[in-house]
Amino acid sequence: MTERCAALLKALQALLGDAAVLVPCGPDDPTFVRQQTDWRGRYKGHALAIVRPNSTQELAATVSLCAQFGVSIVAQGGHTGLVGGGVPDASGEQIVLSLQRLNRILSIDTINLSMTVQAGCLLSTVQEAADAAGLLFPLSLASEGSCTIGGNLATNAGGTQVLRYGTARELCLGLEAVTAQGEVWPQLKSLRKDNTGYDLRDLLIGSEGTLAIITAASLRLFPKPNSRLAALIACDTIEQALELLANARATLDASLTGFEIMHRYPVELTLKHHPDQAVAASQLIASNPATTRPNQVPEWIVLLDAASPAALEHLQARVEALLEQAIQTGVVHHVCVSQTQTQYKAMWALREAIPLSEKAEAQMVKHDVGVPTSQIAAFINLAHAKLTATFPSCRIVCFGHLGDGNLHYNVQAPPEITGFDFLAKHEHDVNQIVYDITQQLGGTISAEHGIGQLRKDELGQRQSSVSTNWMRAIKKALDPMNTLNPGRLVP
Numbered sequence: 001m002t003e004r005c006a007a008l009l010k011a012l013q014a015l016l017g018d019a020a021v022l023v024p025c026g027p028d029d030p031t032f033v034r035q036q037t038d039w040r041g042r043y044k045g046h047a048l049a050i051v052r053p054n055s056t057q058e059l060a061a062t063v064s065l066c067a068q069f070g071v072s073i074v075a076q077g078g079h080t081g082l083v084g085g086g087v088p089d090a091s092g093e094q095i096v097l098s099l100q101r102l103n104r105i106l107s108i109d110t111i112n113l114s115m116t117v118q119a120g121c122l123l124s125t126v127q128e129a130a131d132a133a134g135l136l137f138p139l140s141l142a143s144e145g146s147c148t149i150g151g152n153l154a155t156n157a158g159g160t161q162v163l164r165y166g167t168a169r170e171l172c173l174g175l176e177a178v179t180a181q182g183e184v185w186p187q188l189k190s191l192r193k194d195n196t197g198y199d200l201r202d203l204l205i206g207s208e209g210t211l212a213i214i215t216a217a218s219l220r221l222f223p224k225p226n227s228r229l230a231a232l233i234a235c236d237t238i239e240q241a242l243e244l245l246a247n248a249r250a251t252l253d254a255s256l257t258g259f260e261i262m263h264r265y266p267v268e269l270t271l272k273h274h275p276d277q278a279v280a281a282s283q284l285i286a287s288n289p290a291t292t293r294p295n296q297v298p299e300w301i302v303l304l305d306a307a308s309p310a311a312l313e314h315l316q317a318r319v320e321a322l323l324e325q326a327i328q329t330g331v332v333h334h335v336c337v338s339q340t341q342t343q344y345k346a347m348w349a350l351r352e353a354i355p356l357s358e359k360a361e362a363q364m365v366k367h368d369v370g371v372p373t374s375q376i377a378a379f380i381n382l383a384h385a386k387l388t389a390t391f392p393s394c395r396i397v398c399f400g401h402l403g404d405g406n407l408h409y410n411v412q413a414p415p416e417i418t419g420f421d422f423l424a425k426h427e428h429d430v431n432q433i434v435y436d437i438t439q440q441l442g443g444t445i446s447a448e449h450g451i452g453q454l455r456k457d458e459l460g461q462r463q464s465s466v467s468t469n470w471m472r473a474i475k476k477a478l479d480p481m482n483t484l485n486p487g488r489l490v491p
């Protein structure tokens with residue numbers, strides 16, 4: 001360890017106490033292995049220490065000391081990020097700054113429909129606190145029991161309710177953050193309207209720990225719906241699923257809260273690896289009235305989510321009328337509408353088990369693309385044709401947030417090749433195919449997961465040089481010593 005790093009550790013221990021400054025006891029220290037490796041097991045780093053301040057002031061003093069000693073910082077919330085943004089580099093000279101002790105709900109204002117929370121609160125804790133106050137915080141991700149609200153804002157997370165409520169950015173009213181120099185930036189306002197120049201809050205949202213450390217946030221709350229239901233809907237083609245989306249938007253309007261899509265293959269993987277999470281898929285398969293293909297997973301399954309201030313019977317009648325008409329006009333094949341809370345949860349369990357099921361099957365080249373919903377069918381058809389022509393028998397895991405034009409479009413190796421070999425040899429070519437098509441259709445290479453390490457080079461190649469120059473200028477202005485998450489996000 002360099003003298004500089006040793007001196008910083010001593011200063012941090014004096015500032016925060018030994019218990020808040022964890023130093024690895026050997027290369028296999030389990031705490032460090034977990035916090036130095038990303039969720040996919042793709043990136044592994046080596047940290048100087050994990051530092052766990054207990055207040056904004058302690059965190060600001062930590063950042064200030066790191067700046068003085070010229071040691072860089074990687075902020076970490078729940079460590080569920082999917083682009084390697086929260087993993088330290090291999091130098092052994094970076095501090096992992098954990099937000100997990102900043103986990104308090106600070107206040108709830110039921111008249112203003114807002115709540116103020118520390119950044120290390122788990123997303124599920126924020127949802128539960130809103131619920132206990134009779135309100136709704138709608139951000140919802142499969143990782144909500146582990147990810148933090150600070151991480152959600154730093155990555156501008158999306159999830160399953162974006163169609164109705166927007167991304168993390170649209171749910172944030174104000175922020176408190178610590179600058180690269182260790183100053184506190186106090187903008188914890190709870191205003192719907194504040195038109196006072198550059199939107200610095202929006203600059204920090206989605207900045208992935210490269211411009212400042214988010215320490216607290218003021219969040220938008222919503223009235224809790226009186227009724228909620230889900231439906232699993234079997235379609236033969238993606239075009240039919242899109243026609244249903246248009247009809248659902250027109251007839252359900254604000255009551256349409258989610259519209260997810262699952263291709264046959266990821267559902268088969270869930271039946272194979274997590275059958276307990278696939279009960280709703282089995283029920284949909286069993287409810288198929290046709291005799292021509294019994295016991296088969298439908299080609300496409302839509303998961304429709306709806307909520308309303310009206311009574312459940314009223315919402316059910318609206319959704320059932322929509323689906324009845326879709327069956328009669330041949331837009332959809334067959335459907336299951338949830339009748340109980342247990343069935344509702346089982347439908348979402350199926351969708352949320354897909355990331356775990358695909359991970360259990362094989363390594364893959366992952367994508368989180370976004371295109372206008374009008375271009376989704378073109379994307380799926382073009383990408384499938386080009387990938388299968390180039391890599392015969394590759395397996396495509398396609399699912400995601402159809403209502404937002406956001407697909408998780410992951411490519412697994414043919415069964416006879418190991419995932420790591422496929423990634424090593426073909427990741428670049430697979431990415432070129434998928435991202436060229438995305439770009440031709442006016443899309444984005446990252447709809448919700450962010451850039452991190454995984455997509456930084458690709459971003460540099462595909463965005464305009466003006467965008468890259470502006471990003472670099474902003475980074476240099478706010479973090480001139482490049483202390484905050486260096487080498488991530490900014491091409």
Ligand SMILES: Cc1cc2nc3c(=O)[nH]c(=O)nc-3n(C[C@H](O)[C@H](O)[C@H](O)COP(=O)(O)OP(=O)(O)OC[C@H]3O[C@@H](n4cnc5c(N)ncnc54)[C@H](O)[C@@H]3O)c2cc1C
Nearest residue numbers: 077078079080081085148150151152154157158159209214
């Ligand atoms: C099973 C699973 C399902 C998922 N589903 C979705 C989904 O539907 N939609 C979606 O958008 N994402 C999804 N994700 C990805 C992930 O959960 C989100 O990106 C989440 O917002 C990350 O939060 P975190 O607290 O875990 O952040 P971390 O992983 O700890 O950090 C992510 C990035 O933010 C930075 N960061 C963290 N906290 C702060 C802070 N307080 N201040 C400044 N920078 C900070 C880190 O340095 C890093 O660059 C999923 C992940 C998993 C494992």
